[in-house]
Each structure stands twice: as structure tokens, then as C-alpha cells.
Amino acid sequence: VTERAPLSGEEFVDWLRREGASRYHDAHRVHVLMHQGKLNKAQLQQWVRNRFYYQTRIPIKDAIILSKSEDPVFRRAWIRRIHDHDGNAPGEGGLALWLRLAEGVGLSRAEVEGLGSVLPGVKFACDAYVTLVRERSLLEAVASSLTEFFAPDLMSRRILAWQEHYPWVDAEMLAYFRSRVPRARFDSEEAIGYVVLHATTYELQERCVAALIRKTEILWQLLDCVEKAYVPRSAEAP
Amino acid sequence: VTERAPLSGEEFVDWLRREGASRYHDAHRVHVLMHQGKLNKAQLQQWVRNRFYYQTRIPIKDAIILSKSEDPVFRRAWIRRIHDHDGNAPGEGGLALWLRLAEGVGLSRAEVEGLGSVLPGVKFACDAYVTLVRERSLLEAVASSLTEFFAPDLMSRRILAWQEHYPWVDAEMLAYFRSRVPRARFDSEEAIGYVVLHATTYELQERCVAALIRKTEILWQLLDCVEKAYVPRSAEAP
Numbered sequence: 268v269t270e271r272a273p274l275s276g277e278e279f280v281d282w283l284r285r286e287g288a289s290r291y292h293d294a295h296r297v298h299v300l301m302h303q304g305k306l307n308k309a310q311l312q313q314w315v316r317n318r319f320y321y322q323t324r325i326p327i328k329d330a331i332i333l334s335k336s337e338d339p340v341f342r343r344a345w346i347r348r349i350h351d352h353d354g355n356a357p358g359e360g361g362l363a364l365w366l367r368l369a370e371g372v373g374l375s376r377a378e379v380e381g382l383g384s385v386l387p388g389v390k391f392a393c394d395a396y397v398t399l400v401r402e403r404s405l406l407e408a409v410a411s412s413l414t415e416f417f418a419p420d421l422m423s424r425r426i427l428a429w430q431e432h433y434p435w436v437d438a439e440m441l442a443y444f445r446s447r448v449p450r451a452r453f454d455s456e457e458a459i460g461y462v463v464l465h466a467t468t469y470e471l472q473e474r475c476v477a478a479l480i481r482k483t484e485i486l487w488q489l490l491d492c493v494e495k496a497y498v499p500r501s502a503e504a505p
Numbered sequence: 506v507t508e509r510a511p512l513s514g515e516e517f518v519d520w521l522r523r524e525g526a527s528r529y530h531d532a533h534r535v536h537v538l539m540h541q542g543k544l545n546k547a548q549l550q551q552w553v554r555n556r557f558y559y560q561t562r563i564p565i566k567d568a569i570i571l572s573k574s575e576d577p578v579f580r581r582a583w584i585r586r587i588h589d590h591d592g593n594a595p596g597e598g599g600l601a602l603w604l605r606l607a608e609g610v611g612l613s614r615a616e617v618e619g620l621g622s623v624l625p626g627v628k629f630a631c632d633a634y635v636t637l638v639r640e641r642s643l644l645e646a647v648a649s650s651l652t653e654f655f656a657p658d659l660m661s662r663r664i665l666a667w668q669e670h671y672p673w674v675d676a677e678m679l680a681y682f683r684s685r686v687p688r689a690r691f692d693s694e695e696a697i698g699y700v701v702l703h704a705t706t707y708e709l710q711e712r713c714v715a716a717l718i719r720k721t722e723i724l725w726q727l728l729d730c731v732e733k734a735y736v737p738r739s740a741e742a743p
Contacts (some may be wrong), residue, residue: 270699293653324579327572328572330568330572330580331572332564333568333571333587334569334571335570337561339590339591339592339600340595341599343591343592346587346588349571350584353580353581356581357578360577448650
């Protein structure tokens, strides 16, 4: 058996970017309609409510990633992501900012926080992300975070689209999206550095790509569930 | 079936203290001889080397505990324990302090860090701690940390004993033991508050006690392995 030689770092990063970009949920109909200003208030609320469940899984999956590392240097860097979402004090951090967004679209913070109206399929998809991180290697778990590559663009476009199309949402409530632009850039660079260094065989590179693809499927599935339940075909503009 | 009523908080804490105190490894022959000044340099080194494996499991099990919590308030508090061991910069934190202790007893930092000479039984016992935390409930995982109750006393006695009996170890190298006195006190009070609040049935209280007992068995087993390999009966004073 001859093993295939690993791709160069540059080729490997290109491959990840290609597979990720072609499947990223910025192209999902729910996001397209959202950014065209074609979702109504109730639909925006449902998206905010359901996506919050995804947000709550982030510090959990990051803590699992932390627990998979034997390296204090890696852990010292990665732990920042947990602080980013949980904050260092009540009211701080990404989860708190998402709940402000929920208030901004007219929802009750407590109701969203209670997760009572999250669609079952959204839970299955987000829980599958936690399972992926738990069951695969540290390398694949880190690779699955690389959708962050594409997040800064999406967040930047979203902020503009919301300010244009949904002016009833106080711009101050969009702080979560703003906070993610620099953080997602930093996080994805950190993660790409890690996977390039540690995916030392073609087989490991393939596994990283597979983990990233699975992650894009999870994000896509979340929006499929929201679309099926709340965004009928007739929402499309003529 | 009549369920047994839960113990009061005070009775429950007494029960935990009793079961923990009677099994705590301060009474293990290796610790007794250590504190009597009856271990030789090679034996101290073996203890430091093997116990380091336990130390490396602490941030890992704490990250698993973090990942089991749905509550940002809990996570914000518990994450401190990971920083305590990993530090916020290279050379800081409990793991780095333990490696200084290793140098203090004449070992090579790199050799200890490499974990190459850790006894198999020590690995099994410490890995069993990580497995316990992974497989049992968050409540039981927190309860298993309650051996920290008894740590401040042991650390305080150890510092005095080492200064008296092993003056060739620079007192500055005992920083790990010193750092644990206030931290173990704070950590155990935090954990006891959590278990008293959440062990709301007798059955849950029983499970907490069982988890604490299992943890004392793990600590004891570590020393049994060190004793079997390096501290023959003849080490006993007449």
C-alpha cells in the first residue's frame, strides 16, 4: 500500500476553505431572505430563539475540546473561547449578548433562556455537534470549528442588512454580531494554525475536511428546521 | 415504597466529612513516612514523579466538569480551577509549580513532564478519576472533588515536615503546597455549597458520598502503587 503524501499547508488550507465555503450556511434560504429584509418579525424571533440553543452548546463543546488536550499551552489559548461566551461576570459574554439580541427582536429574555420553544430538530443538530467534538479526535474537533473562517463576512453583511431592513431592532442590540467579527477572525486563524501543524498525513487532512463538512451540515440543518417550521415557500418575493 | 427523607445540610456535610476523613490518604503509610522524614531522596523523587500524573489530570477533569454544566454562572466559577493549574502564562499555575518541586527534589523537569516513568497502576487510578467525572452526573463529579476539604491541613503539615526533614529541598520549591492551602479551602467550600444545594434527595446524597469514597480510593491507590514499587517494609523505623 502506498500512502498518499500529505498536501502542503497551503493546499490543505485551500481544500478546507473550498469545502467549507461551498457548504456554508450564508447561502441557506433563511439567511438569504433574512439579509434581503424578507423575514417578518415572528420569523426573525424564531431564528433568534432557535439559534440560541446553538449558542448554548458553544462553551460546552469548547470545554470538551479543552478536556481532550494534554497540553497546557493549547488549553491556555483555547479557554479564552469559553470566557468569550460565558463572560467574566453576569451580563457579559456572548450568551448575554445573544439574550440582548432576543430582547431587541421583542422576545422575553427569560423565555429564550429557558429553551422551551426550541425545535426538536434544532436540538438534534446542535447536540450532534457536541457529540462530534466528544467522539472524534482533538484534531477533528478543532477542524470542526473552522466554519469561523467564514463568519466575519457573514456577520459584517448581517449588521448592514439588519440596520437597513429591520430598523426597529436597536443597533445596540446587534453587539453579538459585532463582537464576533474580530473574534471569529482570531479564532479561525488560531485553529487553522493548529490543524496545519497537526494534520501531518493525508488521512488526517481528510478527517479534518470531513469534520468541517459535518459541521457545515449541522449549521445548515438548524436553518432547514427553522425554514420548515416558520418560513413557508410563499415568503419568497415574486 | 417510602423514600428516605434527605438529611439536613448539616447532617449531610457531617456524613461527607466523616466518610472522607476516615479514608483520606493523609493516613497512608507513604505520607506518614514522608512526614516523619523517613523517605529517602529516591523515594521522594518517585512520589513527585508519579503524583505529577495525577496533577496533569486535574485540568482535564475540571474541563469535563465544565462541559457537564448548563449554567454559565457555575462555569464562570469553576473555570478558575483550570486557570489555577494551567496558569495564565508559561511558567505559571499549579502544573508549573509542581515541576519546580520536581527540580527541587533533584529531578529533570523535562523527564517528569514527559511522564515516561509513571507507574502503570498510578495511570490506571488517575485515569479512573477522569472516567468517574466523565461518566457520573455533574453533582457526583463535584462531590468527588471534596477531598479538597482535607487538603489544607495535609499541605500545612507537609510544608513543616519537609522544611524539618528534607532541608536539602529549597523552601521556595514548596510553593505548590503553599498555594493549595487557601485555594483548596475556597474550592472545597464552593463545592460543598453546590452539593448541599443540589443533592435534594437521600439517594442523591448517597451518590455524593459514594463518589467521594471512590475518589479517596483513587488517591489511596496512587500511594499503594508508589509504596509497592519503592517503599519496602524495611523502610519502617524500628
